[in-house]
Structure formats: C-alpha cells, structure tokens
Amino acid sequence: MSDDFGLSSDEEADLVAATDEVVNGKRSHHSDHELVSGNLKKRARIGCVTNRSDSPSIVLANKILKERFGLHGFRLEQEAAIARILDGGSAVVVFPTGGGKSLCYQVPAVCFRYQDEEAGRRISQSNGVSLVISPLIALMKDQVDALLRRGIKAAVLNSSVSRDYYLATQDDLRNGRLDLLYCAPERLNSEGFIASLKDIPGGIRLLAVDEAHCISEWGHSFRPDYLKIARFAKEANVERVVCLTATATEKVSKDIRDAFSIPSEGLFQTTMYRPNLRLLAEANAKGTDYVAKLITHLRKHPGPTIIYVTLQKGTEVLADELKQRGFPARPYHAGMSTDVRIKTQDDFLASKNMIVVATIAFGMGIDKSDIRNIVHFDIPDSIESYSQQIGRAGRDGKPSVCMFYVSTKDFYLRNIFTYGARPSLRSLKVLLADLCSPERKKLRAGDTFTVSLYTQAKDVDIGAITLGIIYAQLELHFKLFRAAGTLYTTYKYTTKDPNAISKDMTPAACIIKKSAFKATKWTHIAVDDLANTSKLERADFVRKLNQWNEQGAIELKTEGVRNSFRLERPLPSTQKEIDDIIKQLDESMGSTEQMNLDRTKSLIHLITDKKCFSRALAGYFGETGNNAPEECGHCTWCETHTQVLLPNEPPQPPNPAKVQKVLDKISVRDDPRFLAKVAFGIKSPRAGDLKVYSSGVFESMDVCDFTELLKVFTAACKADEKEA
Template identity: 40%
Template sequence: MNTFMQRNENAPSRPLDTVLRERFGLTGFRPGQREVIDALLGPGAAALAVFPTGGGKSLCYQLPALMLDGITVVVSPLIALMKDQIDALERQGIRAAKLDSSQSLDDAREVTQALRDGAIKLLYVAPERFNNERFLSLLRELRIALFAVDEAHCVSEWGHNFRPDYLKLAKAARDVSAERLLALTATATPSVVRDICQGFGIPESNAVITGFYRQNLTLETTPVEAEDRDALLLERLNTRPPGPTIIYVTLQKTAERVATFLAAKGLPAQAYHAGLESEVREQVQERWMTSGNGIVVATIAFGMGIDKANVRAVYHYNLPKGLESYSQEIGRAGRDGAPSVVELFACPDDVPTLENFAHGDTPTAEAIQGLVTELLDMGPELSLNLYALSTQHDVRQLVLRTALTYLELEGVLRQGTPYFVGYKVQPLVTLEELVGRFKGERAKFLRDVFAAAKKGRTWYTLEPTVVAESLQQPRERVVKALEYLQEQGLVLTQVTEPRQHYTRLHSDKGADALSTLLVRRFQQREAQEVARVQAVLKLVTHTGCQSNALVSHFGQWREAPCGHCTFCRTGEAQVLPATRPRPSLPAKLDVAAFRALVARHPEALSHPRQSARFLCGLSSPALTRAKLGGHALFGALDAWPFAEVLGFCRQTMT
C-alpha cells in the first residue's frame, strides 16, 4: 500500500509546460519525464524513474519542486552531483543548498535557518545523514513536499552497488511525513525495479522505464591480448576523430601508467583516481570538462554526477565489473545525441583481478561469529567504535556496516543517532567573561563543566558522558551547551572518537543462527559479483546483436538488430583469446618467507582467507594495522584466481 499521500491544498496550479519554459528554458520534455511528474502530482504521489545516464532524471524533481509548497529533499551519494546541480539552480534563481559533513558549523547553521525560513526549495543530502536524529527532527518541523532518492538501485542488496543506508530511506521518508516520493536510477534490472518499488512503496504501474538502447552509440567489443592493449588504444585515438574521451581502467596504477604512456605519445591524457589529492582530482576534472579533446584515464571514481554532453568516446581498457557498471559508464558518451563510439577491450586476463575484489569483501565465518557474539554480549545499549570493531574482527568498514544493517533487518538492532565521545573546547574569551554572560544556575553549570574538563594550554578536553555523570546532568545538556557557545562565537570546538549508537531489540535468534545467516548472505553476494564479471564476457562472445543483448539484461526487448555493434558490423561472434597459462602454485612465491611472515603476524594472516587476500593484493583492516600493504609478498599472486590461492593457503597452512 502506498503511504505517500498528496495534500489537496498542495496541488500545483500552473501547467507543466509553462514552468518548463519559464524556469528551465526548455520547449519540451524528454522521454519519460512528463509521465514521472504526472505520477508524482497525481493520486499515487510516488514514482520510479529508470532513465539512461544523461536522460534527464534531475528535472523530474527540480520542476515539481518549483510547483509545490514545501521543500524537496534530494538524497544522493554523489557530492559532485550536489555541487553541480546547486550551482546550476542558483544561476537560474532557484535557491538550493546541501548539508554534509564537510561544511563548517556556521554554513550548516545558515542552511538550517534558511530551511526554517522557507527560503530553500531543494535540499541535497547524503543517505548517511538520516542516521542523525537531530537532522530528522529538523525535517519533521518542515513541510516535505517531495522526497527524491537518486541512485535508488542502491536499495537492492542484489543490485550492483548496494549501500546499507539506503534500506532505511523509505522509513525516513515516512517519519518526516513526506507527501511524495521519487526514486531515480540509470541502471536497474527487472528484479531491482521490483525491489525499489517494494522498498519505497511505489506502485509498479508508476515505474517509468524509458529504455537503455542508444542509437547514436557504436558499440564495439574487441578481444585482445593484454600486451597488445596499449598499441590498440593508441591506434584508436590517433585514427578516430578527436573529442572528449574517457578511458576506464580497473587499478589506480594502471590509470597512471596508461596516462603517462599516452602523454608521451603527444596526447592530452591525464590520470584520475581516488588515490590522488582532492585538489588534483578537481583540476583534472575541470581541465577535461572545459576541453574539446581532453582524455582522462580513470578508475570508476570518475564520471558519477558529471554532466558533459559531448563525450565522443568511452574505452574500457580493462573489463568492467558487470553489465550494470558497463551500461552506466558507456552512457556518458554522446549525451548530445551525436554519433559516439564505445569500445571494450576484452582480455580474459582481467578476470582474476575483478573477481578478487568480490572475494576480498567476504569476511571469514570466524570473523562474523566473533562480531555477532560481541554485539550480543554488549547489553541493551551499544556504543560502537566502527573503526576499532572493523580492525578487531578484520572486516572492512563497509562490510561491517552491511552486517549491522542485516542485523537491523532481522530485528536484532535499531540504530540511533551517532555521537562523539570526546570534545575539545577553546574559549575565545576569558573563562570569567564567558561564564559572566550567564546568570544563576546556567552560569554555575558552565563553570562546573569547564572545571570537570582537563585544561591544556589553550584547549579544554572533556567527555560529555563523564562530565554529565559527575554533575548529575543529562549528557545532552552538556553537548547543547557547548554547541550554543560555538554558535555564539564564544568558543571553538572539535569532536573526536565517533561512535554509533544501537539499541538491542528482542530476538529469538542466537549468535550461531545469526552468524550462519550473515555468512550465507555474504557468500551469496560474493557469488553474484563473480557472476557479473562472467556476464560481461558473455556479451563479448554473444552470437547476435550485442546492443539487444545488453538492453535485454535490463528487461528491454528489441527485435530488430541495431546495425552498429561489433556483431552486426561483422556478422561473426567474437572469440576471446585464451587465458595465458599460469605456472602451478606456489610458483613466484617464496613459501618459506611466507610461512615466516604468517608466524610473525597471526592476527592478520593466520586464517587461509586472510593469507589469500594478502597474496592477491587485497587489503584488510588487519593487514593495514600490521603495515603489510608495502611488503614484498603483498600481491605476489594477484594474477591467480582467488579460489586457487585460497586452496593453496589452506593446504600450506595445515
């Protein structure tokens, strides 16, 4: 049953076409846009927009935001998208803002006041923001006309980019009495569409899917040996018409090497990846955005939320990790409708690296058992240091948050508002002057707070919980007092030691049953990620129109061949080169040195899966703490499939 009900008095009065023309300067809607907006403004008050990358999803919430009384909240994990859209809206005279952890207290306070004053029409936030009870309280004060969730495929744990915090967004929308809900994504298989509709209470009849077929994209798949890729890429770039180009690679070191190689050949290529300083990434992106022939060699960290219409070519130097990623990445080419080429260099030697990423995220059964047992032994109120918990059990933080979300879904835990254990406070006036601004009990309370703190040269250090207990006051009063002093410009504050608060709920499942359930779910996800890689290879070797095969993965059926994919052009199915033979393990490995290393670092390497991660070059919290990422043996077997390396480790360590 749909729970988002439109208020009658909030019905828009102006025609859609008028607002489209007057506020956005557009003369017509793109496919699907009007249907989505009609669904939002109609009795159902909820819709799902599945549009291809560059298909105009943002207009589906920006236009209604101007027509409705109240605020439109846009939830997106893409900081770049938030900034770009806010800047564009401001240029159109539409007041928009964001709230995120990078903002100063003054900036956040200014946005909060503008929301209360009704001066903001669109508010952009990340999904993690809804774990903050204070933020939810703010939204409950406001009229939320529309709650829009971008990248909505993240709600599906069987989708290609599952994010645990997305599972809570539907409940958050109801908690803040949102009048309408809009989910948006560029990539969703039929099963993910069902998950989104079910999760957000959207009638499936209000799911608007415009299709994934792009007539202006020439889709090429080229089987190639690993050592021939550089020459092939160079030949393509030199013989095809120049234009803005993206070259996707898997690893950061590959991005650097290929960019250096192309630059040495006189091409305007630069690397972009998450390992670069943020200023460098911004410079690379800005230079490429303003260039008419720039080339960026990038990991998948590049492209999300970037709106450049004239990208003429997208090359996949390495295999993408799945058809969902592939579709999203090639969708960045030719958004202006002009002919563009997307080419995939298909090399089976890439498969172990991609599959190993999936294996690297799967925790050991022992780690899950230890984690669940510890959580259940903590009592009714849990204060979790996620960094420490991640390191202690050697579980990556994203995997840890996923496990905690699974426990929430099982009714074992309920997450509360995150908080900080420690505060550092620097008075900007003398303590006597600060306290003197207050009278009576409030003045005494502040004096006692500072007396209970540890005084340094200029900073006071305190734990609000400890101070509150010593003063027999609520912790919240101590925190609010410090925040008030900061707002008044009387002190500077810094927070330390973040904690996640959870409440233990009644559950009839014990540690063993819950551990088994979590292990099974992580194993299912691992198998699914491995299958995604194989689906890419099947597309390359498909006998028939590859464009049609790609869109069929997303539930779109086309009968006529496209005429502009490799199969349609050649009439032949592609044949992958044979995987280069690898010597049997333990080739390339100094087994004696490895055994000695395991003996010295049992907390990081004693489990066969931990050792296999290390040898495949997959980091983990325990490896990071032991500073083993720079060891000569780290990644020594990264060209071998994880399953082979795991089998070798089991045999070697028994």
Template identity: 40%
Template sequence: MPTTTDTLGELLQQHFGFAEFRPGQHEAMRALLDEGAALAVFPTGGGKSLCYQLPALAVDGITLVVSPLIALMKDQIDFLQRRGIPAARLDSSLSSDEVRAINDRLRAGELRLLYVAPERFNNERFLGDLKRLKIAIFAVDEAHCISEWGHNFRPDYLKLAQMARDIGAERVLALTATATPKVVQDICDGFGIKPSGVVLTGFYRPNLTLLTTPCTPAERTPLLVQRLRERAPGSTIVYVTLQRTAEAVANFLKQHGFAAEAYHAGMNAEDRTKVQDWWMADPARIVVATIAFGMGIDKSDVRYVYHANLPKSLESYSQEIGRAGRDGVPSIVEMLAAAADLPALENFVYGDTPSEQSVRSLVHDLLTQPEEFALSTYEFSNRHDIRQLVLRTALTYLELLGALRRGTPFYAGYEFRPLTRIDDIGDAFPGEHGRFATSLFGAAKRGRIWYGLDPEKAAESLGVERRRVVKALEVMSERGLIELRASDVRDRYTRLTDLADEDRLVAELVGRFEHRERQEIERLAMVPALVEHEGCQVQSLVGYFGEVLPKPCGHCTYCLTGKAQAIPALPPAATITSLVTPRDLAELTANNPGELATPRQLARFLCGLTSPVFTKSKLSRHPLFGVLDEHPFLDVVAAVT
C-alpha cells in the first residue's frame, strides 16, 4: 500500500491506539521507507521499536528484527500479538518443536515480524530460508554493538551488514539508545545509511536531576539508606558492579526496613523473572541489580536510579539512568562515587585480554585443523586459556581476516529422559523401528534421571548414520515419549589458509585486543572525570554523544552547588611485597609452570581475575588468588616482572 504520512498515522491509531508520534519516530519511518536505510538514535524509552513495528504493517514482506535481548523479544511479541499482529521469535530458549513450528509459519508467509538473535545467522538452513523470502525490513536493535568503538561490541554484529545484503533485504533500519559520533559513523558506513537517514532526538532529559556524590566505600551504603529515607516513595533501581554486592546491599536494605531484592546474572531465569515481576507490581519496591537488569523492561515510572558503584562507561551510565522518568515526570539519578571501584572495573578489562602466548596457541591449533572441522568453544577456551566470549571475538576476527568461514552449529550431545516405560516406547513403533528406539537407551550413558548420548558414537556402535539417531530422538520427543534437550554445541568451520599466515594473524589479533583494552580503560576514566567536571555535568555528558546543550542545565550537582567535586583519594594500600613475597612467587611459578608462565598470567591470578585455566587447575581456590585485587593491574604486572 502507499505509505503516505496519512497512512502511517492511520496505522498508528488503528493498530497501536496512539494519536500522535513521539519525537523522531515519523522522521525515522519516512527515511526508512523513502531512502531504504535509516538510523534512529533515541534515548531509552524513546519509542525505537515502533519505527519498525509500524512500517512492517505498511510494506509487503516480512520484517526481520535482530536483537540480543530475549526479554525484549518476549515483551514485544506479547505486545504485538495482543494487537492481532502475527509475530514470533527464534532464540535459544525455545524447544525444537517450537522452532519447527515457527519455521513452518515463516515459510508459509504467516508472519509479519520475526525476532532473532544475531547468532541465528550462523545457521545455514535458516539463511537458506531467508533467501527464499521477501525481507521487506531488516531492523537491527542495539546497533552500537557493530562498532569496535562502541561500549558493548559483539562480534556477531560485525557480520550483520553483509548478511542484510546477502539475503536481499529491501530496507535496513539500525536502532540504538547510545552512540557517540564515531559509533554513528561506523553504523552508517556498515549499513550504507546516508546522513539524511540519521535521526537523533538528543540525549538531554530535562526531567532528570543528575546528582553525583563523592564518598569513601565506608560511607556509601549509609548514604544510600539516608537517601531512601529522605525521599518520597517511588520505584527504584540501585545498580552495583558485582553479584555478591547486589546480594549484600539488598540484604542490608531489608534489615533497615526497605522492600528490596537482588537481581543478577548468577540467578536462574525463574528467580530473575520472579524478582522482576515483584518489582514491577509495586512502586515502593527496590531492586539492587547488576547491569543484567533493565534491558527491554517496559516500565515508565521509575522515579530513582542510584549507582552504588561507578558505571563502566558513560555509555552504560547514560543507558542506565535513561530507565528513570521515561514518563516525563521529574526523577532523580544519583551516583555514589568512590575511587575504590576503579581497580575492579579496570581489572575486568585486563582480564578479558588474552596473552600473546594464548593467541598464538589458538591460531596454531586452528591452522593445523583439517580443512573442514568442528570445535567446542568450551574445550578451546580451556585449551588456550581464553574466556569464551573473548574466544568468539577472536574467531570472528579470523573470519573477517579471511582465515576461517563459519558454518551451521550442531549439537554433539543430547540428554533425554523417558516419560513412560522403555518397553512401552519400543512398542510405540512397528518392528525394527521399535527395536532401534529401545537400543538408543542401551547406547546412552544413564544418570539418575537423564540419559546422555553422543549421536556420533551411538551411530557408530549401532551401524547407522548420525542423522537417523537424531531423527529417532526427535520423533520420540514429538510423540511425548521422552523429554529431549540438546547439549554440547559445536561450531563448524572451514579453514581457508595455512601455517604460512600464522605470524600475520597472531600480530593482527594481538594488536586488536591491545587496542580494545586501551580504549576500554580510557572510556572508564571518563566516568570519574564527569563527577569532577568543573562545569555543567549534563552539558558534558550529552556533549560526549555529540549534542550541544546551549546553556547549563540547572539540575545537576555542579549547577545546584556552583562548585566542582573531588572524589576522595584511596588510602595507601598495603605494599605488594608485604602481601606477596618473592619466595611466594617463586613457589607459585615452580608449582604451576604452565598456568603462571608469564607476568600477565601471574598478575591475573594475584588480582583475582578468573580464567579457564585457573578454574580447571583449581588455582582459583589457592589462598593467594585475588590477594592483590585492590591494586591496579598494571602495577601488579610491573611488580611481578
């Protein structure tokens, strides 16, 4: 249908019940429909999702939405289905039956919107299905993840722009809440978005009072309690860095009479959902959370956001305070800034940088594989002492450098448990098929409840092809005879080069990781600089994102007090040699020559930074593990060197 301004307005009223657009929404939709590519940079809660949901109803074909946030996908699909708009998602939380049903609807042309995680594009069958469909809009949420200059770089995002071209997407829409001018340029370059297609509504939020309060670690929790007692009741988020801090602060607040619960990634999904629902149900409740909380949550009346620890970047800070006052009502955000947080935040950055030794070991291993091979990121992570997310980044870099090509992942293991007697399962199939189904239980390793099966080994022992084993398991699951779950995912790769390229690839990877490390440390230093800024702090914050605020805001700590602040310096820490003697180091390295072979590995151990090799060797239980966790990482490297 023709997509005139009137048409979009009619669809807005008809399907969503809104009388008018929010700032920037209509401009982004027009750029998408008229120019074929647009970037929408709206603050958290600014209505980014409508910029693809509404055009999806105005064009012929399917709208593909790429998002890393499962919670956001679920919420949006519920929202769309309540309005009679056919939408679905494909993500890791779905069963094989659910995935199959959605793929059938996709091929039948029954969906208007499909939400997927970026990792889904590594599935060759899924890509094949997309190439046979009319992809009207390719929408990428959290688009800043494409940029290595961004604060939340995700390696799978680097390939999305090419994927959009490969599947013949007619229009591309990129969306983010936080993007510096450099990140905006990277997004536009990647997706071919013209300057006229960029819509920025600005980062300035006039209803937010932005407070920063320098303090010592000992003052921080009492200050938080004082703030909570002084203020009017209202929905509250308290952000902290560590999972154990979330638990400790939540318990402290409970002891002082507040309705508070912790929320972090270490909790299981059911418990996290319970806490989120509990918090959403009553505006007087407080959630103490790591940054795992808040993504995709549709709650407009958050009145207070406190940072009990320093955020890791201005991008993170902007996104987290953006969850307050999304209804336009005055709200307060306050950072309790203590210098003691910096070493821990810096150590997170240093802990993610693999050693040159680990990088060389990885590259050599990959270049000596057969031309076609499969790997387990868990096994390779342990083998080369590289964290799994960092390993995935390295593998993506190697793809972009032309050394590897990734194929469709597969499951190397399955777990299943019978829902009826095994004999009855055999009787459910005729003749030889029943005997084969029963034989799978004999080929599996039996646990207390679940059976574990390697389909490759089972196929070999039973003299059949692997696909017959997998098919039998799936059929038994479909008929309700067993509960089936896949495990041990393996990634297929094609090796495109050989050992002649080893030195070049190692140098390239080491350089990229070192650059990333420097950049993250510089980004972290901007947070205390904002607290101590001599001038309007809001002007400084929005200026970081390229927005010019013509006059001081009048509602930040500097504007309210008229003076700059200073974060109290850390008290002198105990000297490194008083906590770890040369004799201790000599004994450590002699007993663990492989795990602590380099100064950087030794510094990671002493600063308490976990790594696959420390977990495997149980070194993280050693009494000296983390003994220098309050010392700057580079100081520890220099000392042990």
C-alpha cells in the first residue's frame, strides 16, 4: 500500500532486500565537515553529531515520522540524510523514482519547531520556513494537500493559485504559520518575491531543490532558472540546502554539490536496481507493424500502463487506434486543456486497467503503485529519462514489464528536437543586435528595460526555451543584467463596487478615474502613459489597481506579459564585444547539441550492447561493487543472451535535385542552418512567416543526416554570396 508521500512500503522492502550491503555501508558524518555552504553566512545552530541511532536528531525524526506521517521506520538512506539536515548540514539526495525523496525535507521541516523549543530558541519569534523549489505544479499541489491532511502547515505559490490564496499565504508567512512553502524556480526571477522571502521572520531554515539535476548543464533536462537558486541561497542567508533527484551521474552529482558547496559526505544515493522490473527491448525495421506488436504485448501483460511517444499528435493517433481495438486508452500531452489532463490523470490513478499514451508531460509525481507496464513506443532522449520513466512501474514491489521499441525512424524524431533547439549564428546576431540597440546602449547600471520574450522569440527565430537559456547565460555568465520580474502592457477592469472607487481620493485613484477609457465591458487603463504624464510612478498605479481588485471593488484583467531586466553594467557598446558574446553563445549551444546527441547514442548503446541492462544502468549512474548483480536474470540480454541489433538503415546522401528545389523555393541565403531545418522538417517562426510549410520542400529530405544537409546548404549560401 502506498502512502501519501509517494513511497510504497512493499517496494521499500524489496529494495532493502536487494541492497543490504548498501544499507549496512552508510556513510559516517563528522562534525568538522557539516557545512551548509562555504559562502553562506550562517546563524548559530545545533552542532553536528555523529549519525547514531540514539542521537537526538534521529530520535526526533523517527518520532515525527510515526506521529505526523503515520510511518513506522525510515528506509535505506532516508534516516542518514535527514539526520545530517537536522544536525545543520546540507545534502544531495539521489533516490530512484518512488524512493521517498520528499520525506527528506518534509520531516526536517516539521522537526525544526521541536528542535527550537528544546533548545529554548525562537520562542517569541517565527520558527522560519522550509522552502521547496519544484517545477511540477501538480506534484506541489498533491504534496501540499497530503501535508494538510496530516495537520502540517504547508502552502504553494505558483501560477495556478488565486489572488485570495496568494494573499492568505503571504499573511501566513509574515506571521510564522507555515512549515513548508512550495514554489516554482521561475518565481526567483521576481525581485518582489525574493524580497518577501528574505524578510520571512525566522528566515529560511531549509531550501529543498526538487529535480536538482536541472542545475547541471550535464544533466538531461538542464533548466537555466535552476542556476539562480544557488545565488538566491547565498543572498537569502539560507541555513541549509537539500537537493533531490531521481537520476544523477557522478558528474551531475558533483555539479549539484559544487553549486551549493556541499562536501562529498553530503551525498546520499541508493541503487537504481529494481528486482521486480523486467526490462525488455525489441528492434524494429522499416515496414514493421508497430501497433500490432504493441497490441500483442498489451494483451500478454494487462494492467495500468503508460506508453511514451515523442509527439503530441502521436499520443492521440495511437490512443485512438488502441481504443478501436478495445483497449481503455487515452492520450495525454501538454497541449491538452488543464481540465482534460486532470481528469485523465485522476481516472488513471483510480483505474486497474487504463492505458495512457503520453508524452513526457505525464508521470512526474504520479503516486500510483500498481503501474504494470511502461512502454517506450518511441525512444526517450537519454538514459536518465529512460530510468525515470521505467521507475514509475511496479512501486508496489510486484512484477512489472518495461518494453523498449527501438528503430532507426526514432532517430529522425529525436533529432528534430536536438537540432531544432540550437539557434543559427544568424539568429544569435539578430538577437544581440536587438538587445544592444542604440537606445539600450545609453542605459546605465541600475536602469531597467523590458522585453516581450514571446515576440522576440519569433523575431529572432529562436525557440522560447532556448531563448530563456540564452538570457540566463547573459545574466549568470556574462553578468549583463538581472531578471527583475514581469509586468503587463494592458490593464483593464470591470467595476463591482462603484461606491468604493468613488470614495477613494488617493492621488493614484484620482488620476486613474480621470484618465480611464470605458469600452462596452472593460475600462482600460494606460499605466505607462499615466506614469509619463504624472508625478507618480508606474508602480503606484499598478498597486492601486491590485488593491481595488483585492478589496473586491473591481475585477482586474492583465495582458501582454513583458519581462523586466535590471542592468548590472552597461550593455556592450563595441561590435567586438558583441561578436565575442555571440561566439561564446554559439560555442555553448554547439556543445549542448553534441551532448544531447551523445546522450541518445549512450541509450541506444545500452540497449544494443552485449550486457545486462540492469548492470549497465547501475554502471552509468556510478554504482559499483554489489549494488546490482552481474546478470539480473530479468532483462532481454539475460533472458536470451541475444544482442538487440538496430536495422542497418543508414541515412541517405542529400539529393542534388531536392537541394536545388529548396533553393528555388526559398530565396533567403543568410542562414544555411535555416535551410537545412526546412529540408529536414524542423519548424520555426521564420519558416511560418515565409510560408514554407506549403511550398512542397518542407521535410523533403528527412531521410538525410542533418549535418550533411547543413554542409550542402552552407556551401550553397557561400556560392551565392560570391556571385553577389
């Protein structure tokens, strides 16, 4: 039976049996190494103690575990990690999916109040708060709901909460009524939010960073906003940090530790080996009836199932085919409405036979112990992703099957994402020219400027995610500016209490009432114009409108998001400086592209090697010794000792006639990478603007190697340049 915190006791029993030597080899913890961060200013706190079963920290942790969480004992490395945190140290926790990572910050968050009372501290002030950074909105809500059911004071601040909830949470923070606060990493881009966190009475006792592999550029899902968390920890004087992830190689673990100056003894890791998971793989050649093979597999292995595919459209097509064959299948992807996604997830959690055909948007934080099948209909992007996804099966400890279908066609889909993410040199030049415009070059350190990243992404032909990474690099590596939050270009409202508005005679209210433009339904306010033509600041008008909204006097609606940045130093003024930044960004993007290609190749090598899958997984994540057997006995290699061989279907060389057709249909010659993307079938804003999707050349050379296409179109562009 699974508890509210994503950890099945049956599964833990199996893990303990399989990893007895790991448990008996727990690390020792010496007081002279119990550091939070070498650069953090720390207040006096409980001294670190040796990790003994009778230590005050362990006794308290077990008491809280039983009384507040309803569990009777910690498993594997949980107790050691929690003891370190309670003794004042920081930690990195690498447990497999379903391994109980959340308890490693939830238990300490509750324990702090008891520690303070025993030490006679903080009696007349707030006990502070534990801040949890997580990118998963659904997971945050589920955990907060579970904690509240346990009588533990927790709240979440993300884009899904109402204004009233936000205000109530802020009041709880100011008055020390919260043990845990959950928020997304993007919140740390808001100067106002950071300021409110720094002013929390009692401070931030513990900073928990979920999905911490996102910190590392070597990680499989690097997120630039995660790099800002370590900076925030120093600036907010955070007492201690715990970073948590289900997948981390030795290099990624070191990156995480280095970001927060956590010594090696602060790493707590349990084996990836799952004795109840049968890991199977099959290679499919062109012409294979994939759906027929899948149906045979599903009939042989019934039960709740997640089938992972790459494209959103693919989830709908495959789910429909399965449904027509009598299977209770439904699609799931990020493009669906929130209501449909929530309904699908809730129905899956309650079902005993439902099949969800999903992109990677599904499964993160899913607390379902009886998933019997994981099927990779398309290849994932890395060993880390594969490991995370199969980890969602069989959390109840019962036998479960993970099938991996691999074919050369999958590389085309995967390469669309890999090559599509890298911006061209031309796009980087356009971006830096826009960013370092003559107007912005006049700004000084401390001045702010705003950008609509949505509009800019289209203008410079760079995807939104990649553009966010570039801005993070400009902020963290080049130290040009600092994200200062977001603002809106459009404010409008409908009046709910005219009397309250008419009685408000403050300067901001008077100017708003005098200048407002009333349309059929909405009253429009040009806040920027008001700031320019009055003695008040823009913030004064925004604050007044929000105040009316909070009081129920109006219903406020905002549109047109713009990101605000505060300059750390003047923007580059010479072309040489700008060219140097472009060169470094291009090299960085090239390295990322190659890393992503190598990750996919490593996964294919793991599946097609003459080696036990379980052993290979353990080796990839740095497990040595007896953490996993030489042969598990329950993977394709161990069961058959027959190598899974990829069909010999090499890419075709670029067809000169098709190359010429692309050049005839698309007149631009300033970006060979753009032309290669068109031929390969990679969509982009510029391709839409030039109407290439209906030109007959889009995706016309998807059987070729992208790098060969790039060479051909680079040569063609250079030849045209010489002729001109």
